[in-house]
Amino acid sequence: MTNRTQFEREREREGETTLSTLLRRGEMFDTNCPGREILKHLTSRWGVLVLIALLEDDHRFSDLRRKIGGVSEKMLSQTLQTLEADGFVKRFSHPVVPPRVDYSLTPIGREAAMKVREFADWIEINIGRIMNGKRVAEA
């Protein structure tokens, strides 16, 4: 019994490939490409914020909720569940009452979060140039 997809088996046969090489070969347009889903989760509205917050420190649910202003309990919960299912976030529920749950990054989650932050930082560092280019482009 295997959970490996057709996609994965093909990758193994062909050796390590990247999104860009897949694109060059025209294979990555498969909607089932798992990387697209991961990218979506990692760059989702609240996913970015959760990852960057957890990169600084572990947080419990209500800490994240306070830190990430504007997020509803529903969306925070949903985002955390998705990232946990992807293996990026680890959830630890302390067996106490009242409930206390801590969220932290897994090793790969930390790597992913650093990539996300790197990308987000690039945008922030260049936001001036970008906004400037927008005005020129519109003129």
Add this chain to the structure above:
Amino acid sequence: MTNRTQFEREREREGETTLSTLLRRGEMFDTNCPGREILKHLTSRWGVLVLIALLEDDHRFSDLRRKIGGVSEKMLSQTLQTLEADGFVKRFSHPVVPPRVDYSLTPIGREAAMKVREFADWIEINIGRIMNGKRVAEA
């Protein structure tokens, strides 16, 4: 008359900052944070594909449509317009009939596209580890 936002004026007063420093200071949760929009455009479903395709070479509309299988004319058009408005993509309409329009990356668009590809590549390179972690997490 100015198009500068409150956000931009604050940034200027405070010097260069990054998303992560903004997060630490709790400022980036502003829904009006322009960086969030840019991130969204850059990592959008078709935006990623368009940027990577244009990183290889300039393309005309129908070439992109063929290359990026599964994209509708509407979504391709919309994606290109958004990226053009952001100043990442340059549109050149040849004054001929039948129409011919070429799309290319601007200098900053090229930088952005390389960042996007770098991120996408990280995911593809690590997709094996990620999928493996998922199974463990689910068990």
Add this chain to the structure above:
DNA sequence: CAGTATCCTCATTGATACTG
């Protein structure tokens, strides 16, 4: 505290048809 459940709204996407 740390969520779930339900309902609802509106933005995104897609299919189809049409145009300069």
Add this chain to the structure above:
DNA sequence: CAGTATCAATGAGGATACTG
């Protein structure tokens, strides 16, 4: 060829109320 217009379907996201 390179799009736009229109409408239908889908889904993300939010408000509120409730629970272990």
